[in-house]
Amino acid sequence: MGEIKQRDYVFDTLRGLCMWSIPISHFTRMAGHFSHDSLSGIVYITINVFVMQAFMFLSGYFSKKPEKSRTIAFKTFLWPYILSIFFFYGIRTLLWGHATLYLDRPPFAMWFMLALFLYKVFQKNYVKIPHFFAITFVLYLFAGCIPFLTEFLSLGRIVSYFPFFFLGYYCTPEHISKIKCLKRWQCWLLGIVLTGISVYLAFGLKEIPVEWYLLRRPGAEIGVMWYTDVLMRLLLVVLGCAWIVLMFNVLPGKDNYLAYVGRNTMPVYIFHLVVRQWIKKHGITMGLFMLPEADSVLYYVLIFGLASLCVVVFSSKPVSRFYDFVVDGLYSVFMWMMNHIVLGFFCAVEKTLVGCGLGIVRLLERQKQ
Structure with a gap:
């Protein structure tokens, strides 16, 4: 009898961790006491240097069959994206009394769905182009210098996250096995170094606004010089890959609650954005009590607690x-x-x-x- 291959839940767990991080990132920015040089800044920057990169890597890793990717692309990615345009238009209208229906600009964080649709529907064609991975990487490095790579159809993000999708596509199970070779002390050391870099980016590199880490607009629009933009993008690749390597070494390969969340990401992804809009209008306390002091324990308990509640409820x-x-x-x-x-x-x-x-x-x- 053939041996039954046991499922490695580390991929689901990593996806679940990334999904848990996204509400934390959004609520941290919206909570009311956000500043670059604070714990809020460290949390926000840390999440935005690896979470969407990891999502794209995982999406590419599980897109080894381009023909199948094209077949499911519309139903899985473009259809929810189309629905979200009208859904969030209704949400904004209910909350604010008015809204503008943008058909050329993905609402909130839904750029991710549009990007994946384009990556997958054309995958069968571009994987045949010689050295296309290198082309996408060079384009990524200089994307912040190209004026038209803006929020229009999320072109800036579509170009900037493409190399991570491609990296996942070319990654094999053998590569993952080689990646998962760090000893415990090496994981601790890597984690400390990466955290230290996040602290430096938050406190020592305040000339790079947190808006830049979203990679959605040219650097010149937010006051970042072109050569600084290129160097920071190169650093971002290193940090994103290092965090992914660390996660593969520390996350469990057995089924767990994070893995469950990783298998139910879309409801969390969609519905937490409604809560984000509610917070934007009413504040994170919902008007029930005074906002805790900045950087107080209660303040961060409120942010992490509400984000965790969203994940638990919306993934149920x-x-x-x-x-x-x-x-x-x-x-x-x-x-x-x-x-x-x-x-x-x-x-x-x-x-x-x-x-x-x-x-x-x-x-x-x-x-x-």
């Missing part, structure tokens, strides 16, 4: 099933309309045009006779 089975029911249900309705109404209409138009064309041909033949 009832919420996950509700999300799947709505998204999959609307997709089924959409496809039924496309197949029975839209395609039926075009089919009728095509038959009419063909009939008219054949009629004209017969008429011309009679005239010749």
Whole structure:
């Protein structure tokens, strides 16, 4: 009998950790006492130098079959993205009384879905281009110097995170096994060094605004010189890869709660953004009590606690099933309309045009006779 290969849950666990970090990042920025040179700055910068990079790496790692990636790209990524445009337009209207419907700018953090759709739908084509990985890396380094790589269709982020998707695509299980070779003391040392770099970026490099770490706009728009932008992007690659290596060495390979969250990321990703908007309007205390002092223990307990509550609630089975029911249900309705109404209409138009064309041909033949 063949040996049954045991699933390595480290990938799910890493995805779950990254998903847990995203609400913490957003709530830290929105909580009310955010500053660059504080614990809030350290947390925010640390999360934004590796979390989305890790997400993209994992997405690329599990995209080894380009044909399959293209097949599922619309349903898995573009469809939720399209729904989110109208969903968050409604949320903004309810909260603020007015909103603008942007079709050319992904709402909130939904740029991630658009990026993955484009990566996957064209993957079958660009993987055949010689040295394309090197091309994407060079383009990433200089993306902050290109004026049109802005928030329009999230072009800045689509270009900036592409190398990490490609890195995951080329990574094999053998590579992962080699990565997971650090001893405990080496993990501690690497963790201390990476944390120390985050502290330096927060307290010693304040001329780089936290906005820059989102990689969504050219550096010149936020006051960063072009050569500084390039050097920081090079540093970001090193930090992102180092954090990913550390996570693969310290996270468990057995099933656990983080792995469960990693298998139910989309409801958390979508619904925590609603809470983020609520915090933006009403504050993180929701008007129930005074905002704790900056950098107090209670202040960070409030941020981490609310973020954790969002993860626990929105990843729960009832919420996950509700999300799947709505998204999959609307997709089924959409496809039924496309197949029975839209395609039926075009089919009728095509038959009419063909009939008219054949009629004209017969008429011309009679005239010749």
